[in-house]
Amino acid sequence: MGLGREMEKLIDRLPSFSPPSSSRRKFASSYRPIVMESYLKPLPFEMDALDPHMSKQTLEIHWGKHHRSYVDNLNKQIVGTELESMQLDELLKFGYNNANPTAYFNNAGQVWNHDFFGNSIKPEGGKQPSGEVLYLIKRDFGSFEAFVDEFKQAAAAQFGSGWAWLFAKKTDPLVEKNFAKLAIEKTHNAVNPLILGHIPLLTIDVWEHAYYLDFQNRRADYISTFIDELISWETVIARLARAKKFLNFYDVVVPLDQYEYL
Numbered sequence: 001m002g003l004g005r006e007m008e009k010l011i012d013r014l015p016s017f018s019p020p021s022s023s024r025r026k027f028a029s030s031y032r033p034i035v036m037e038s039y040l041k042p043l044p045f046e047m048d049a050l051d052p053h054m055s056k057q058t059l060e061i062h063w064g065k066h067h068r069s070y071v072d073n074l075n076k077q078i079v080g081t082e083l084e085s086m087q088l089d090e091l092l093k094f095g096y097n098n099a100n101p102t103a104y105f106n107n108a109g110q111v112w113n114h115d116f117f118g119n120s121i122k123p124e125g126g127k128q129p130s131g132e133v134l135y136l137i138k139r140d141f142g143s144f145e146a147f148v149d150e151f152k153q154a155a156a157a158q159f160g161s162g163w164a165w166l167f168a169k170k171t172d173p174l175v176e177k178n179f180a181k182l183a184i185e186k187t188h189n190a191v192n193p194l195i196l197g198h199i200p201l202l203t204i205d206v207w208e209h210a211y212y213l214d215f216q217n218r219r220a221d222y223i224s225t226f227i228d229e230l231i232s233w234e235t236v237i238a239r240l241a242r243a244k245k246f247l248n249f250y251d252v253v254v255p256l257d258q259y260e261y262l
């Protein structure tokens, strides 16, 4: 059964993504040039739509100044170089350079992360997810409340600037029962789970520019508001649907007539 037109449209709107295994197909001719990819994408809601949980002023500065400057600086760094021919997600994996980041890495990472963050929130969001996302959260964290506690802890514990993520990670099938599961991690500056070989599903920006106008130094209140009022679980559901094309979250079922090959 298909995902449905609304879900396919939501998936199309997500920032570009390719699975970890293809991370070195960097100069494929079918890729859109990064200068086309890396424009300032509009937020999927009006600037005042998240008020009072995230103010219009915060979004105007966060999206209109910070996000815009990452886009502008990245394009300045790569224009006229071979890097222009790479997709944004490929460029930031390439630029991470085995933890010896290149000069353009921070801008590439911040453009991707902010696009991802903008789609992680929505007006009248938050509450609890349903369906398979809730099932996997309960399976991999014990309960929804345990997930919330761990996510809050990661976001609060990130020292200085960075992000906290819910993501899908491959597991070692010799050690764990399933081949993929959900996990939470914090990252510093522009680093994200994608460059570490995982598939991001949700993020919160914990750079001070994301919350200082609305919450000043009360990062914990910002994190609670993000969880209770802002998370777009519809986007997480769409991202999980896409992740399932690359990862198996369940036991591998061997057809009966294949047992002789084991």
Ligand SMILES: [Fe+2]
Binding pocket: 062, 066, 114, 205, 207, 209, 210
């Ligand atoms: Fe930010």
